[in-house]
Amino acid sequence: MADITRRLGAHHLRSAPTAHIRHHKRGRLVHDGPGLSFWFRPLSAALSEVPVDDRELAVTFHARTADFQDVAVQATVTYRISDPALASSRLDFAVDPDTGSWRGAPLEQLGSLLTESAQQNALDVLARTPLAEALADGVSSVRERISEGLAGEPRLPATGIEVVAVRVIAIRPEPEVERALRTPARERIQQEADRATYERRAVAVQRERAIAENELTSRIELARQEQELVERRGVNARREAEENAAADAVRAEAEAARTERLARAEAESARTVGEARAAAQASWLAAHSTVDAATLHALAATRLAENVPRIESLTLSPDVLTGLLAKLGQHGGHHGDARS
Known part of the structure; x- marks a missing residue:
């Protein structure tokens, strides 16, 4: 929109570089070009502002495919006004000299023209295309058809x-149809996910089996080593027992030989001692065989006295004393007889 200011009954217009201004004064073209700035009188001026920049027009419409399915087409048409003079002569781009705004809605007219032309070309191609094909390859075919149709539309060059460019953003079916179409794909994806899950589980089971087999192999090897260790310990214990038995046998033999030697020595010593005692006894008997009986009794009493324990006190009863005195008297009589 042009920027218009007022000073002392005159108006000043300043436009943007992307706006083409046409100023007519009393039917004569006074100013014509983009980005102009000039003074004018509103009562004698006719102003037109034609945008010459690229414009984006969003186009949304419904179409029906060959299998009678409703689809929504979203597209964007980029256009520009290449001939401002021709466009201003065909469409109302006049601006209010006081406010600088358009008196009409020229861009809406252009949008309707482009939308109707793009929709007509899109309907032609989608009416001969099944839904599945339209969803798969319809974007490119619809874009090409709209581009060709707009390029061949005679009203556009006549309007300047x-x-x-033409861009088709999406072709979408109705929500129910879209959900129905997504179901097989979702099922396939779910099947792929399930298969991946099963494969992962199978791999996990195989790995667990391998781990279990390795553990079993390790246990078997450990058991074998333990068995070898037990056998080795048994062999060592048996060898140690045999060596101990051999050592005990050697020790027993040595002890038996020593005991035998000691027994022989003791027997020899005992025999020697016995022989000496026998000889002494024989000599003793031989020496006493010539001695009379009284002498032998005296010797026996002496020997008995030597072997009798020490007597601290002796109590004699009258009977014993009487008998002892009687015996002493008898012995005294015998000695007297003998002396006589």
């Missing part, structure tokens, strides 16, 4: 309009 140039189409720069």
Whole structure:
């Protein structure tokens, strides 16, 4: 929109570089070009402002496919006004000299023209295309058809309009149809996910089996080593027992030989001692065989006295004393007889 200011009954217009200004004064073209700035009188001026920059027009419409399915088409048409003079002569781009705003709605007219032309071309191609194909390859085919249709539309050059680009954003079916179409794909994805899950579980089971087999192998090897260790310990214990038994046998033999030698020595010593005692006894008997009986009794009493324990006190009863005195008297009589 042009910027218009008022000073002392005169108006000043300043436009943007992307706006083409046409100023007519009393039917004569006074100013014509983009980005102009000038003074004018509103009562004698006719102003037109034509945008010459690229414009984006969002186009949304419904179409029906060959299998009678409703789809929504979202597209964007980029255009520009290449001939401002021709456009201003065909569409109302006049601006209010006081406010600088358009008196009409020229861009809405251009939008309707482009939307109707794009929709007509899109309907033609989608009406011959099944839904599945339209969803798969319809974007490119619809874009090409709209571009070709707009390029061949005679009203656009006659209005000074140039189409720069056409973009088809999406072709979408109705929500119920879209959910129905998504179901097989979701099922396939779910099946792939389930298969991946099963494969992962199978791999996990195989790994667990391998781990279990390794553990079993390790246990078997450990048991074998323990068995070898037990056998080795048994062999060592048996060898140690045999060596101990051999050592005990050697020790027993040595002890038996020593005991035998000691017994022989003791027997020899005992025999020697016995022989000496026998000889002494024989000599003793031989020496006493010539001695009379009284002498032998005296010797026996002496020997008995030597071997009798020490007597601290002796109590004699009258009977014993009487008998002892009687015996002493008898012995005295015998000695007297003998002396006589």
